[in-house]
Amino acid sequence: MYEKKIPLPLECGLMMTREILGGKWKPNLLLAISVGISRPSQLHREIPQSTKRVLNLQLKELEEFEMIEKKVYHQLPPKVEYRLTERGKSLMPLLQQMNEWGEKNRPFIKSIILKRTKALD
Amino acid sequence: MYEKKIPLPLECGLMMTREILGGKWKPNLLLAISVGISRPSQLHREIPQSTKRVLNLQLKELEEFEMIEKKVYHQLPPKVEYRLTERGKSLMPLLQQMNEWGEKNRPFIKSIILKRTKALD
């Protein structure tokens, strides 16, 4: 996320998508924003496993890549809203498929993860 | 990839998909295997930016999650072939979408990445 010393192949579509969706919470953020959860505090409540700090970092990157837009209302208390750009919206089918595939296969994947953690004692 | 100390939300479909496709070369490996590039050496030639070592690690994980199957021919020189399982095949539409979206948006994403690296001097 910060600087990359080992340049990644810029000629590969898969890598490009990875660059956008690779962050741990980015897919969740995009999906949440797409359904109208637009303010930072709401997003954090939606994804409480994470931290404001980290969410901010990932939001900033999504903004850098113009997947989302940020509207700042200069008020007190401050108010910020994110929304998807057209480019961001074009990711929705992909994200939905990711989510669906994951849901369908969740029991199976989960069981394997649990086996692994048990194998560690 | 090795051990995870911070447990990830097992109830989220997106996270499950991430667990499978999160490795740097896993999507490429799966796509390559799907088009018949089945032997480790072939795969490495297909993805020369990586290393045998790393590819092996990622292949092993894909196997653990039963996305691919490994056939070992006990010969000399050794011969190994990977192929997709049914579960692995079910990932193909997703991978193709990832690839297509990435290809479409590659020029744009690339330009932003390049701006960032230039901004570092």
Add this chain to the structure above:
DNA sequence: CATATAAGGGATAATATTATCCCCAGAAGA
């Protein structure tokens, strides 16, 4: 004999990514 190919992996370094902690501002409500 030197080199290549096949597949694999231990040990360790380098990098990248996330998490944690604690701070800031200003206003409203109990």
Add this chain to the structure above:
DNA sequence: TCTTCTGGGGATAATATTATCCCTTATATG
């Protein structure tokens, strides 16, 4: 006054992931 809510981020620790290096086995080829 003490707490809560808003949004934000510096500094640093902890973890996770990839990369690098080098060695093994056995056959075939120049």
